[in-house]
Amino acid sequence: MDSQAVKRTGRWKSRIASELVEILGAGAVISAEDELIAYESDGLTGYRVRPLFVVLPSSTEEVSRVVGLCNREKVPFVPRGAGTGLSGGALPSREGIVISLARMNRILDVDIPNRVVVAEPGVVNISVTDAVSAEGFYYAPDPSSQIVCTIGGNVAENSGGVHCLKYGVTTNHVLGVEMVLPDGEVVTLGGPAPESLGYDLLSLVVGSEGLLGIVTKVFLRIIKKPQMVKTLFASFERIEDAGASVSAIISSGVIPAGMEIMDNLSINAVEATVGAGYPRDAGAILLVELDGPEAEVNVQVPAVSGILRENGAIEIKLAADESERQLFWKGRKSAFAAMGKISPGYYVQDGVIPRSTLARVLGEIGELGRRYGLRVANVFHAGDGNLHPLVLYDPEVEGESEKAEELSGEILRVCVDVGGSITGEHGVGVDKKRFLPLMFSEQEIDTMNLVRCAFDEEGLCNPGKVFPTPRTCVEPGMQKRSSETAPAKEMGELF
Amino acid sequence: MVSGFHVPGSGDTGPDVPEFGFSPEVVLYPETVEEISRVLGFASRNGIRVFPFAGGTKLFLGNPVGAVGAALSLKRLDSVLFHEPSDMVSTVECGMEVSEFQNAVGRENQIFPVDPPRLNSGSTVGGLVSTNLCGPMSTRYGTCRELILGIRAVRADGEIINLGGKVVKNVAGYDIPKLMVGSLGTLCVLAEATFRLYPRQPFSRTIVLGFDDHISCSRAAGAILAADVVPTCFEILDEKLSSEFAAAPGAKRSLLLRFDSFEEAVLEQVRQVREITSGDFASFTEIGNEDSQELWDSAREFPFSSGAGFSSKLALPVTASIEVLSGIESNPALLGVTARCLSRPARGVALVSVSGDDQEAVRAARFLENLADSLGGRIMFSGVRRELREEVKAWGDFGDALFLMKNIKRRFDPGNILPGEKIFDAN
Numbered sequence A: 001m002d003s004q005a006v007k008r009t010g011r012w013k014s015r016i017a018s019e020l021v022e023i024l025g026a027g028a029v030i031s032a033e034d035e036l037i038a039y040e041s042d043g044l045t046g047y048r049v050r051p052l053f054v055v056l057p058s059s060t061e062e063v064s065r066v067v068g069l070c071n072r073e074k075v076p077f078v079p080r081g082a083g084t085g086l087s088g089g090a091l092p093s094r095e096g097i098v099i100s101l102a103r104m105n106r107i108l109d110v111d112i113p114n115r116v117v118v119a120e121p122g123v124v125n126i127s128v129t130d131a132v133s134a135e136g137f138y139y140a141p142d143p144s145s146q147i148v149c150t151i152g153g154n155v156a157e158n159s160g161g162v163h164c165l166k167y168g169v170t171t172n173h174v175l176g177v178e179m180v181l182p183d184g185e186v187v188t189l190g191g192p193a194p195e196s197l198g199y200d201l202l203s204l205v206v207g208s209e210g211l212l213g214i215v216t217k218v219f220l221r222i223i224k225k226p227q228m229v230k231t232l233f234a235s236f237e238r239i240e241d242a243g244a245s246v247s248a249i250i251s252s253g254v255i256p257a258g259m260e261i262m263d264n265l266s267i268n269a270v271e272a273t274v275g276a277g278y279p280r281d282a283g284a285i286l287l288v289e290l291d292g293p294e295a296e297v298n299v300q301v302p303a304v305s306g307i308l309r310e311n312g313a314i315e316i317k318l319a320a321d322e323s324e325r326q327l328f329w330k331g332r333k334s335a336f337a338a339m340g341k342i343s344p345g346y347y348v349q350d351g352v353i354p355r356s357t358l359a360r361v362l363g364e365i366g367e368l369g370r371r372y373g374l375r376v377a378n379v380f381h382a383g384d385g386n387l388h389p390l391v392l393y394d395p396e397v398e399g400e401s402e403k404a405e406e407l408s409g410e411i412l413r414v415c416v417d418v419g420g421s422i423t424g425e426h427g428v429g430v431d432k433k434r435f436l437p438l439m440f441s442e443q444e445i446d447t448m449n450l451v452r453c454a455f456d457e458e459g460l461c462n463p464g465k466v467f468p469t470p471r472t473c474v475e476p477g478m479q480k481r482s483s484e485t486a487p488a489k490e491m492g493e494l495f
Numbered sequence B: 001m002v003s004g005f006h007v008p009g010s011g012d013t014g015p016d017v018p019e020f021g022f023s024p025e026v027v028l029y030p031e032t033v034e035e036i037s038r039v040l041g042f043a044s045r046n047g048i049r050v051f052p053f054a055g056g057t058k059l060f061l062g063n064p065v066g067a068v069g070a071a072l073s074l075k076r077l078d079s080v081l082f083h084e085p086s087d088m089v090s091t092v093e094c095g096m097e098v099s100e101f102q103n104a105v106g107r108e109n110q111i112f113p114v115d116p117p118r119l120n121s122g123s124t125v126g127g128l129v130s131t132n133l134c135g136p137m138s139t140r141y142g143t144c145r146e147l148i149l150g151i152r153a154v155r156a157d158g159e160i161i162n163l164g165g166k167v168v169k170n171v172a173g174y175d176i177p178k179l180m181v182g183s184l185g186t187l188c189v190l191a192e193a194t195f196r197l198y199p200r201q202p203f204s205r206t207i208v209l210g211f212d213d214h215i216s217c218s219r220a221a222g223a224i225l226a227a228d229v230v231p232t233c234f235e236i237l238d239e240k241l242s243s244e245f246a247a248a249p250g251a252k253r254s255l256l257l258r259f260d261s262f263e264e265a266v267l268e269q270v271r272q273v274r275e276i277t278s279g280d281f282a283s284f285t286e287i288g289n290e291d292s293q294e295l296w297d298s299a300r301e302f303p304f305s306s307g308a309g310f311s312s313k314l315a316l317p318v319t320a321s322i323e324v325l326s327g328i329e330s331n332p333a334l335l336g337v338t339a340r341c342l343s344r345p346a347r348g349v350a351l352v353s354v355s356g357d358d359q360e361a362v363r364a365a366r367f368l369e370n371l372a373d374s375l376g377g378r379i380m381f382s383g384v385r386r387e388l389r390e391e392v393k394a395w396g397d398f399g400d401a402l403f404l405m406k407n408i409k410r411r412f413d414p415g416n417i418l419p420g421e422k423i424f425d426a427n
């Protein structure tokens, strides 16, 4: 789509600008070049495109009218939340409009008895928990970016977090959405009820990376805060032992809320910046968080400690209080940022592997790093096999960023080879679309396009993302029939 | 007779064929996904409609199907293809019976925690996914929607597709495996499914609370939902079911709960429930694992076990699913029929069975439809007697999602080779 972007005339632009101002008011339309710069990229800053306009609607109706205008004028449009996405999902389209949901940031309803919060898409993730915390509830999906990223972005990426091993990802906590379809029509899928009937369209919208329409309202499931939370910290000489502990804990029947591993390079990066008190000489550390009814956690803590010991943990600590628990987590949560301190540039990948292949894959990643002459730090959601290898490079060194990108691709190949996925929570976006064929055949990607076409025949909504090559929507007709149709009975001879 | 197919009425005695309610010209028994692909490719080129089935235990769900050329049995695709215990993930062919699959993963001390009606009478994995039926354990584990990770399926045009994956976290592409859940075989023929499994818990205890009135029951149910306990199963039974399940005979209402965890944790949660509801219940019974089996079987099989009439499922907000029992019990619109009701409050689900003569039953159906609507929920009917089908359609209102659902169907199967009328009423 990008390559075919229509060049617009100045006259056309000023006409559209005034129409947008008419719909939204002058304060909600950005067209000055210097102000547009802030919207050129998302968290993946290597990709940049300047949009024609950025608009900041305040209501569903305004979104619908803007989308209607885009549809009439055949202008591509890109929804945007906080712009923290790591796959280029909110990258603007050339000659397109960015629709920022930042001003639709109200919590519309808090319904504790029904365990539902209704939020506009621009509400920041943590605000949902803040709104229900006093009542003893929380919103479970907790991406590390939760103090800035928005519910709309979370829905689009099907974001995860450190507690999704036990509680699931965004799709398990979204009960319904109101959305503006790519032709401007407004629909509601699901609602405050936990179950729904009919085709599960909601599951398609969650994780659709902004390609199926613009979400304008979200019904979120909130859950009770666990009665007890205990966090164990363990250090290991070898990362393989940390990995083996993870498998052993799960096999024992315990499902921790979260399990996170960091390797030696990450430990040192974190210690150099925030100082979480991790042992710098450890090969790896493992954080295990157990939560639930007190009586259950009290049984699990000694059981898990035993498993850690059996698997060679050098040191095992149980957080004595909330402040020590926060300290354990502080290092993990600041790991990405810390990389910036030890390396001028880094690529984050998001591959997923079956837990049972952890040791093998970490070995292969190490080998690849050596082969490319680049350092790779490993920080990952170990419980669900979601790796975040951070490939460190120096953008000033000629050719190194290309090498880092290539190495990242090789790592994804390893993940797919062992039966995993190219992305666990960051999405395909523009960044990983060329790797989609590692996982799926042409027919399979065509099947995904059937879904897209059911929502967006024109392909104006966030084009150029996810699909490795542009795909159009062919009007479905009856299948081509043989001129003389055979009777069903002949089917017996097919096999 | 050619191995792998059967022509009804040809004199051959084919393998067991269920009561379809229509007469296919041929019944096919493919053994591989490639064979399914050949069947659907041929079917779509020749405009022959194909009806996929396996256990035949849930053919009464959805609207009746019109003329169909071929019935396609998945029964011969019946193995576990992959089970990696340390990943707690398994891939199974869709013709396998759910109970057999559960036994297979049970050997590794793991569970596939879905307990649909007809579990032990032939219900298959494919049937389970396409109907999205579930049972009491959905309180803790959800339905197959929460467990499905990937599928291997055949599109109506015969293309074989693998979507999703074998890992518990995966956002590469749209979540089409979840779209298949509850689609009643109208989009693709499912050949294999990959699921997340859970560890079996070492100890389990069932409790039954009997109540003299609905107010104390609702209060207790609300208190349990708000407490620091995590039941695996949590059901509310009306007066009739309290007696019929021999749960709390004579009680106006009863609550049925099961906890699964370590022994200490289970007993402590049982103690807590007793404490927070002590002012409300009239009776409190603890039942060990073995002795509770029959009770849970009854709860799981309801409402399909209840004989004549029809049954309905209401998907409601949580609080409405508690209050709905009173709305049903006391309503004059239901005076002429016998209605039974079970609610699963954590899921916001109420299951209602109705028996009575035609006119009264139709009136009851209208009432339930309006009730679901007024409570902000949705409704579906099943097992509707032939005579009533004109008046009682399988599905209530789908709201403004309907045209998108139709778009999806038209994109996946423009020739309506896989009978879409199961969901989209032909009228």
Ligand SMILES: Cc1cc2nc3c(=O)[nH]c(=O)nc-3n(C[C@H](O)[C@H](O)[C@H](O)COP(=O)(O)OP(=O)(O)OC[C@H]3O[C@@H](n4cnc5c(N)ncnc54)[C@H](O)[C@@H]3O)c2cc1C
Binding pocket: A042, A043, A078, A079, A080, A081, A082, A083, A084, A085, A086, A088, A089, A090, A101, A121, A142, A143, A144, A145, A148, A149, A150, A151, A152, A153, A154, A155, A156, A157, A158, A159, A160, A161, A162, A209, A210, A211, A213, A214, A215, A216, A336, A337, A425, A426, A462
């Ligand atoms: C330091 C850091 C840590 C992170 N940690 C995690 C983590 O632990 N887990 C995780 O999953 N992710 C993580 N992320 C990635 C990112 O925060 C998430 O993907 C997040 O959900 C993006 O939200 P956003 O509001 O920033 O969306 P944006 O980046 O603005 O947009 C993301 C996508 O959503 C679409 N979109 C936005 N709003 C809407 C809407 N209303 N309707 C339709 N589409 C919409 C956009 O078009 C785009 O495709 C991290 C990112 C950073 C920078």
